[in-house]
Structure formats: structure tokens, C-alpha cells
Amino acid sequence: MLSAMRFARSSGFKSIPSATGGIARLACARLDEMGKDPIVILSKVGLSPDETRDPAIRLEVRTQIKLLELAAEEVQDEWLGFHLARSYDLREIGLVYYVIASSDHLADALRNAGRYSQINNEGIRLRFSMQDGTAAIALDYVNVDRHADRQHIEFWLVTLVRICRQVTNGRLAPSRLKTRHFRNGMPAEFRAFFGVDIEFGANADEIWFPQPLVSLPLVGRDEHLNELLRRYAEEALARKPRNRLTVRSKAEDILSELLPHGKATASEVARRLAVPAGNELAPGPPPGPG
Numbered sequence: 218m219l220s221a222m223r224f225a226r227s228s229g230f231k232s233i234p235s236a237t238g239g240i241a242r243l244a245c246a247r248l249d250e251m252g253k254d255p256i257v258i259l260s261k262v263g264l265s266p267d268e269t270r271d272p273a274i275r276l277e278v279r280t281q282i283k284l285l286e287l288a289a290e291e292v293q294d295e296w297l298g299f300h301l302a303r304s305y306d307l308r309e310i311g312l313v314y315y316v317i318a319s320s321d322h323l324a325d326a327l328r329n330a331g332r333y334s335q336i337n338n339e340g341i342r343l344r345f346s347m348q349d350g351t352a353a354i355a356l357d358y359v360n361v362d363r364h365a366d367r368q369h370i371e372f373w374l375v376t377l378v379r380i381c382r383q384v385t386n387g388r389l390a391p392s393r394l395k396t397r398h399f400r401n402g403m404p405a406e407f408r409a410f411f412g413v414d415i416e417f418g419a420n421a422d423e424i425w426f427p428q429p430l431v432s433l434p435l436v437g438r439d440e441h442l443n444e445l446l447r448r449y450a451e452e453a454l455a456r457k458p459r460n461r462l463t464v465r466s467k468a469e470d471i472l473s474e475l476l477p478h479g480k481a482t483a484s485e486v487a488r489r490l491a492v493p494a495g496n497e498l499a500p501g502p503p504p505g506p507g
Contacts, residue, residue, distance in 0.1 A: 234340035234360050235275040238268075239309060240372055243301045244288040245269050251292045258287045278340030278361050285368040296404060298368030302375035303410070307383060310376075313337055316450050318384050319443040324431040326384055327354055330377070333450045335457070341373060351392065352431040356422040363422075367398045370422055377424060378411060386436045388412075392427050395419035 241264075245255040256266060262284045268274050289297035307314055313333045320326035324347070331343040331354075340361040346353050356373060358366075374394065381389050390412030399418040408414060471489050 234278040234338075236278045236281055236338040236340060237272065237311075238274065238276040238281065239272075239337070240301070240369065241269050241276055241281045241284050242272075243305055244285050244297070247292060247297070247301060248288055253291050258284060258291055261287055278338060279365075282340075282361070282366045282369045285372070286365070289368050296371070296407075298370070298372035299375055299407065299410075302372040302379070307376070307380060310337060312446065312450060312453070314380070316443065316446045317380060318435065318437045319439045319446060320384075320435055321438050321440065321443070322431065323381060323385055323433045323435065324352065326380075326435060327352070327431065329447070329450075330354075330380070333447075333454070336450060336453050339457075341370075347428055347431065350428045352426045352428050354424045363397055367400070370396060370398065374422075374424060375410070381426070384435045384437065385430075385433045387433070389426065389430055391424050393423070393425035395421055395423045395425075397422055 245259070245266075248255045248258065255269070259266060259269060262280050264276070264280065264284070268276070285298060289295060294300060313330070313336055316329050316333055317326045320329055324345070327343075327345040331345045334341070334343050340359055342357045342359050344355040344357065346355070354377060356370065363370075374396070378389070378391065392413065393416070394411055394413055395416045396419060400415075403415055403417070471486050
């Protein structure tokens, strides 16, 4: 199935993170529901209706992010990503969801999510880790400008928490939730859903759970099915082009960590990139949302 997929705006696609476009299709459906013409928004991001309707066409991740932000403005829903993620059928994620859902324990499910989520979306890399009694899922942007996004990342946060709850058949609540972007306040429905306040403007995009929770067995665990599905997922990964982090994307990640602490100097960025200061990197303003 993946081999039959096409890529919207395919010039140089091997270096541009792409996604299956499911989030974009949800946004277009919401525009329709609200009596708004999706064509207006699609034209602003350089897409045709056919490109968003066809699930065999992959979209650039940065295009999907921009579409979601514009759709939020059009329907006057500041929390559109959150609302879209609350209402869709998680099975629409496809193969990756079923690999996750057939895993043995929640920790295994999250490790599988980290390995295979790039099949659906190459612009976000999931990292699962456990230490000091806490389990964390970190979301790292790959060759995509993190600063331009709010709706897309909030969609991901809701989706990941929903998956954890659905596969364990429990009302799991994160112990901590952090995002890099800023928000002026948080609506009550956010806290009601997550069970914890979001730390906006943090140094990472992360969901933390108490470690005992990730030891929970999954209600749909099936060792043989999981092994079969992981073989399919490995084949899908093997067919994908290997994206490499650019120096710019690495520098953007480092700057986003240093800026809140007032330590974003050229020498510190160069040190973390392991390049001579003033050589490969030239001092300049931090990347903006454009």
C-alpha cells in the first residue's frame, strides 16, 4: 500500500518530511461542517481538494501544520487541534495503531509507537524513556519548524493520551505535560481531559507518566498478531527514504532549549553542535514562526 502512495509537491521529496495527511483531512471536514469552503484554505497552502481527499497522496508536514493553523483561524477555534483529536476514530491511524494496540504492555506499545510512528508522519519523532520512577514520551520535530506550530502538536498530545487510555481500558492521567509553544491560559476542558495543567513555553514537548502505569497489560495484547504486524511495519520502514537532520534543524532544536534560559549564544550552540564557533555557524536571530 505504501509503495502506491504519491507525494503532493514531490520536488525534492526525499529531504522533506511527509505525512499521510489524515490530520489535514480532519481539518477540511471540520471546515465543511462549519459551512466554510476548504478550497479557500487549501489554496493558501498550495494544495488542491483532490490532494487532500486522496489518502494515497502524502502531504508535506509543514504544509499540514500551516493548513491546521489557518483552519483554526477560519472556524475561530483557538483549540482546533485539541478538538479534532478528541473526536476521531483512533483506528484511522492504521497499521501503526494496530501494532501499538496488540503489544504486551503499555511500555512496549510506546516503544513501538516511537519506532513506527514515522510511517505516518516523518516530521515528528517519538522517544520513549524510563528513569527515576517516571516514563516519558518526548516528541521531537525533524526538519520542520517547531515554532510555527500549536494545533498540530496539541493534536498529537491528545492522540497519544487517548491511545494510552484506549489500549489499557483505563483513565490514565499524565503526571506532567510540557509543550514548547506558549498559550495565554488553558481552558477548563484541557485540564478535564488531561487531568493535569500543561506547562506551556517549556523546553520540550513531553508527556510523563508514573512508571507503574506503563507496566499495565494491554486489553488487546496478542503476541502472534503483534509479531506479524511488526514485520509489515519493518517492511514499510525499509522502503522509506532516510531523512537526515540538517544543521539548521539541529540548531533550531538547541535554540528552543536555550532561549527560555537566556543562554542562546553562538558559542554555546556551536559547542552543542560540535562545530567551531564562527565557522559553520554564523550568529543571527533565532528562527521565527515564518
